[in-house]
Amino acid sequence: MTEPAPDMVNHPAHYNASPSGVEVIDVVEHLNFCRGSAVKYILRAAHKGAEVEDLKKARWCLDREIQRLEGGT
Template sequence: MQQEILEIEKIQNYVNASTVPDKNEMVNHPSHYNTSKYECIEVMLDVFGKKKVSDFCELNAFKYLWRSDNKGKDIQDKEKARWYLAKYIELNKDKQ
């Protein structure tokens, strides 16, 4: 039963990823990560698993905050950090 649930969730992830907006939205859906019908983060989850992707999200948030004052895109980098922190929280809600 657990395996069936995991398979259904995997399919749902691909369905959700295929409904990505077409516009170039640099924080939530950058076009350079949407070159196919699947979003990169969803494929990463499928390939690497929740733990590794969770760690990736936490570290990416740190990276965007670290460099935000040096690129001239302070607000955009902080929005990206917020997106990765939100994804980290989403992936770890079941740990509480």
């Protein structure tokens, strides 16, 4: 018996791969875009095959949020 294919649109495995089992959307929907994106990239980084790239994306989002808070463009 084969297992059903994962639903890569609504529930990919990396969406709740955190040891807590919490789905990322349940956390990030309470944050603004840049902060939520940074958290998303950090929590999923080790599970998508491009860990360093995702951590760099998180850093980019955080830098943009810091720039916004400091009054930059």
